[in-house]
Amino acid sequence: MDDSLDDWFAREILVHEGALVSFLLRAWPDRAEIHDLRQEAYVRVYEAAGKCRPTTPRAFLFTTARHLITDRLRRGRVVSIEPVGDLDALNVLIDEVSPERRLDAHQTLHRLAAAFDRLPPRCREVMWLRRVEELPQKEVAARLGISEKTVEKQVAKGVRLMAGYFYGNGEDRRATRPAAEVGDGAGHGQQHPD
Structure with missing residues (x-):
């Protein structure tokens, strides 16, 4: 199919305008800049697609919007370098990440990754698409060929299993739950396939 760039852009990108604006409203504190952010995201996508x-x-559009927000935040943190006289007189604390905080963050990330890796394959795939790629439940269901209800159950299961592992000191907490709790709802103790 030989589309012009404009046709492709209207069909594949502009149709997500409502979702993009909603995302920007949640992610950016200044509502007055939402229109500019949206337009800049469109420009970046259009130029890249050229x-x-x-x-x-859709994923490219939202990734571009996230990068745009990150760029704006970085630019907002840049401080002009001008002589200010005696820095001690400003009484400013320097907020540096201590080696202990860095190590703690690294260990937490390692435990989180280990918890994610322990998820069953289907559950891990659903969790990745919903929580990392931030795809809507409907899109995850369509992509994986499963129902939206199954997506919902897999996300709930993934969160429960990861929390059990992450906050349970690495133990698999499913083994300690009563049979009726992991059962099919009828109290027979059979594990639900989702």
Whole structure:
């Protein structure tokens, strides 16, 4: 199919305008800048698609918007370097990440990754698409060929299992739950396939 870039952009990108604006409203504190952020995201996507069209346009749009927000936040943190006289007189504390905090963050991330890796394959795939790629439940269901209810159950299961592992000192807490709790709801103790 030989589309013009404008047709492709209207069909694959502009249709997500409502979701993009909602995302920007949640992610950016200044509502007055939402229109500019949206337009800048569109410009970046359009220019990139002129070189090579992305295979997943919606994901590319939202990734571009996240990068744009990150760029704006970085620019907002840049401080002009001008002589200010005696720095001690400013009485400013320097907020540096201590080696202990860095190690703690690294260990936490390692435990979180280990908890994620212990999830059953289908559950892990659903969790990745919903929580990391932030795809809507409907899109995850369509992509994986499962029902939205199954997506919902897999996310709940993933959160429960990860929390049990992460906060349970690495133990698999499912083995300690009563049979009726893990059962099919009828009290027979059979594990639900989702």
